[in-house]
Amino acid sequence: MTDTTPLASSHSRGESSGPPLLEVTDLKKHFQVQSKGLFGGQEKWLHAVDGVHFELHKGEALGLVGESGCGKSTAARTIVGLYPATSGSVRFDGRELTTLSPSQWRPMRRRIQMIFQDPYASLDPRQTVASILGEPLKIHGIGRPARRKIHAMALLEAVGLNPRHIHRYPHEFSGGQRQRIGIARALALEPELIVCDEPVSALDVSIQAQVLNLLGELKERFGLSYLFIAHDLAVVRHLCTRIAVMYLGRIVEIADRDELFANPTHPYTRALLSAIPEPDPERERTRQRIVLQGDVPSPIDPPSGCPFHPRCPKYAATPDARCTSLIPPLEPASPGSRHEFACHLERGPA
Amino acid sequence: MALLEVQNLRVRFETHHGVVRAVDGVSFSLEEGETLGLVGESGSGKSVTNLALLGLIPSPPGVVEADRVLFEGRDLLTLNERELRSIRGNRISMIFQDPMTSMNPLLTIERQLTEVLCLHKGLSRREARKKAIAGLGDVGIPSPEKRIDQYPHQLSGGMRQRVMIAMGLLCEPRLLLADEPTTALDVTIQAQVLELMKALQHKHGTAIILVTHDLGVVAGMSDRIHVMYAGKLVETASTSDLFQLPLHPYTKGLLGSIPTLHSDPNEDLDSIPGAPPDLAALPPGCSFEPRCAWKAERCSKERPERLTLTQPSSGAVRTSACFEVQRLLRPTQSGVTQ
Numbered sequence: 081m082t083d084t085t086p087l088a089s090s091h092s093r094g095e096s097s098g099p100p101l102l103e104v105t106d107l108k109k110h111f112q113v114q115s116k117g118l119f120g121g122q123e124k125w126l127h128a129v130d131g132v133h134f135e136l137h138k139g140e141a142l143g144l145v146g147e148s149g150c151g152k153s154t155a156a157r158t159i160v161g162l163y164p165a166t167s168g169s170v171r172f173d174g175r176e177l178t179t180l181s182p183s184q185w186r187p188m189r190r191r192i193q194m195i196f197q198d199p200y201a202s203l204d205p206r207q208t209v210a211s212i213l214g215e216p217l218k219i220h221g222i223g224r225p226a227r228r229k230i231h232a233m234a235l236l237e238a239v240g241l242n243p244r245h246i247h248r249y250p251h252e253f254s255g256g257q258r259q260r261i262g263i264a265r266a267l268a269l270e271p272e273l274i275v276c277d278e279p280v281s282a283l284d285v286s287i288q289a290q291v292l293n294l295l296g297e298l299k300e301r302f303g304l305s306y307l308f309i310a311h312d313l314a315v316v317r318h319l320c321t322r323i324a325v326m327y328l329g330r331i332v333e334i335a336d337r338d339e340l341f342a343n344p345t346h347p348y349t350r351a352l353l354s355a356i357p358e359p360d361p362e363r364e365r366t367r368q369r370i371v372l373q374g375d376v377p378s379p380i381d382p383p384s385g386c387p388f389h390p391r392c393p394k395y396a397a398t399p400d401a402r403c404t405s406l407i408p409p410l411e412p413a414s415p416g417s418r419h420e421f422a423c424h425l426e427r428g429p430a
Numbered sequence: 431m432a433l434l435e436v437q438n439l440r441v442r443f444e445t446h447h448g449v450v451r452a453v454d455g456v457s458f459s460l461e462e463g464e465t466l467g468l469v470g471e472s473g474s475g476k477s478v479t480n481l482a483l484l485g486l487i488p489s490p491p492g493v494v495e496a497d498r499v500l501f502e503g504r505d506l507l508t509l510n511e512r513e514l515r516s517i518r519g520n521r522i523s524m525i526f527q528d529p530m531t532s533m534n535p536l537l538t539i540e541r542q543l544t545e546v547l548c549l550h551k552g553l554s555r556r557e558a559r560k561k562a563i564a565g566l567g568d569v570g571i572p573s574p575e576k577r578i579d580q581y582p583h584q585l586s587g588g589m590r591q592r593v594m595i596a597m598g599l600l601c602e603p604r605l606l607l608a609d610e611p612t613t614a615l616d617v618t619i620q621a622q623v624l625e626l627m628k629a630l631q632h633k634h635g636t637a638i639i640l641v642t643h644d645l646g647v648v649a650g651m652s653d654r655i656h657v658m659y660a661g662k663l664v665e666t667a668s669t670s671d672l673f674q675l676p677l678h679p680y681t682k683g684l685l686g687s688i689p690t691l692h693s694d695p696n697e698d699l700d701s702i703p704g705a706p707p708d709l710a711a712l713p714p715g716c717s718f719e720p721r722c723a724w725k726a727e728r729c730s731k732e733r734p735e736r737l738t739l740t741q742p743s744s745g746a747v748r749t750s751a752c753f754e755v756q757r758l759l760r761p762t763q764s765g766v767t768q
Contacts, residue, residue, distance in 0.1 A: 148587075257705070284643065284706075285643060285645075285684055286683060286687045286701060286702035287701075289686070289688070289689075289700070289702070290702075290703070292699060292701075293698045293701055296698065311616065311617070313691070314690055314691055317689065318693070319695075337695065341691065351618055353691070355617040355621035356691060357621075357644065357650050358646050358650075358690055358691060359645040359685060359690060360673060360690070361649045361670045361673050362670070363649075369621055371618075371622055372621075372622070374572075375588050375589065376616075
């Protein structure tokens with residue numbers, strides 16, 4: 081970076097054991113899908129996020145993984161205030177976010193930014209890159225126009241694009257380059273936390289690797305923290321230091337990366353890991369795959385007890401009354417452990 | 431005789447931006463019961479290759495040419511529409527990526543499944559229904575006799591994809607063209623569908639061309655892999671040879687780009703710089719040269735031909751379209767001879 085750039089690594093690096101940067105407690109987001117009719121009838125609610133809790137420390141990258149419909153994107157959007165929470169709490173740097181009014185949110189937006197999945201839909205096609213990258217600064221009243229342009233150029237350079245392309249429009253860039261513009265926009269206000277919602281899943285493999293490398297590099301350089309939403313465990317493993325696995329609106333297991341991959345405990349995590357096809361024919365030939373039966377149940381009418389029990393191979397082998405009646409709590413594997421999971425059977429007999 | 435033999439297949443689209451050579455001289459053959467993985471990124475021409483084989487490229491703007499496309503001894507490109515229809519869905523069938531857009535939302539599952547049976551096998555509606563129910567049972571759809579009367583929107587994504595597979599296999603085709611059959615599915619459902627495809631292939635001896643961008647999927651499914659880049663086959667090899675020692679810089683780059691469950695997460699991925707070229711304005715030399723880490727002087731001037739190489743351990747033949755292939759043969763693992 082040259083000294084004309086207003087970007088600097090202003091934040092301290094590394095993890096700290098102090099209070100968490102982001103603290104999510106029993107967060108719920110329910111959508112009404114059917115209201116009571118004129119003549120009565122049943123209200124129906126979709127339980128997209130149904131009691132999620134986790135902590136994210138400064139400098140950490142937390143991966144939230146799960147399959148379609150598990151509520152990971154809804155959780156992210158509720159955390160950044162794009163959806164009002166149904167209940168629960170989201171605290172950022174000690175401040176409660178769920179009760180903020182739109183005007184109270186504005187100063188917080190400087191500190192929390194988001195990167196979206198679809199690089200084609202998330203950039204305004206009628207704005208130049210200069211205007212896309214300058215807009216956050218304009219809204220927050222930072223800098224004069226000339227200064228903002230210099231800032232935008234520095235941002236482009238930071239994400240590996242040519243700063244001279246500042247007056248181009250999104251359609252003049254490829255998908256991977258557009259995603260870099262989306263990342264530059266998220267960096268414009270020098271945020272502390274970036275929520276990334278499937279930032280690489282729309283990209284081709286070779287481009288995906290470029291963007292993953294870039295996200296890793298920016299995290300180090302600007303001391304960022306990430307909440308990283310993805311369905312691909314291998315991608316999450318590459319970037320995140322702590323990983324939470326979601327199923328039907330709940331976190332079923334959370335642990336530090338190496339611990340999760342070395343000792344996956346929840347039967348769903350195990351099945352998910354074993355289902356990932358690996359680019360290695362020898363391993364593919366010899367590995368034991370846990371093939372789950374059936375589909376993910378509807379979050380409108382989730383199963384009683386443990387939401388995973390209808391597909392759970394462990395429950396099928398050793399049925400237990402607790403699995404069908406009690407929702408298993410997310411608790412540490414042993415007292416004080418950073419590895420938590422929610423399974424009656426793995427916890428042992430009652 | 432090979433089940434399918436494709437010689438010098440070319441597909442071009444005449445667009446406002448110039449001529450796009452989507453497939454540019456692709457040749458390969460496929461044996462009975464074999465699975466061929468066709469791998470490449472968006473725009474590499476892998477799907478267009480499959481569509482061209484079945485005469486499904488709209489013309490204009492598309493123009494399909496080839497020296498020959500022999501399937502069971504007949505040249506598919508010389509057949510008229512009526513003759514092609516007797517092969518499509520019958521001897522060769524296709525599974526598409528998105529089961530929601532490739533089924534008719536207004537027809538019940540029964541109507542969609544029995545159409546091929548009535549048309550190709552001359553079965554009555556009653557017989558066809560019975561066979562369709564058995565087919566749904568084969569792909570693991572619970573209570574098929576109820577599901578058959580439902581509409582596509584009443585099924586989940588994984589079930590719809592299984593219905594597509596059942597539809598593709600009802601006439602027991604000799605060749606199944608599967609275009610990204612699991613890309614729209616979640617991994618646990620993908621695992622179910624892949625297991626199912628393997629089992630059914632084993633049962634009927636169907637040959638499969640599996641088009642995908644996912645090297646993990648082909649590693650477990652295919653016997654041989656063809657890698658496509660900018661409309662050309664840049665490398666062909668048996669699955670184990672390809673993964674053990676990729677002999678084209680693009681294949682090497684692709685393998686390095688994938689984060690796996692066993693790679694070191696603290697290392698950067700070996701990404702390929704840049705982006706795929708514009709097919710309407712290809713560079714004069716090797717199409718991969720602008721992104722290539724192994725390029726030499728001649729790469730920007732001449733187009734590399736496919737070189738045939740032999741893997742001494744197995745005697746297997748493989749090809750690579752790279753001038754610098756000798757440098758890619760690491761001394762420790764090589765032994766591959768030209």
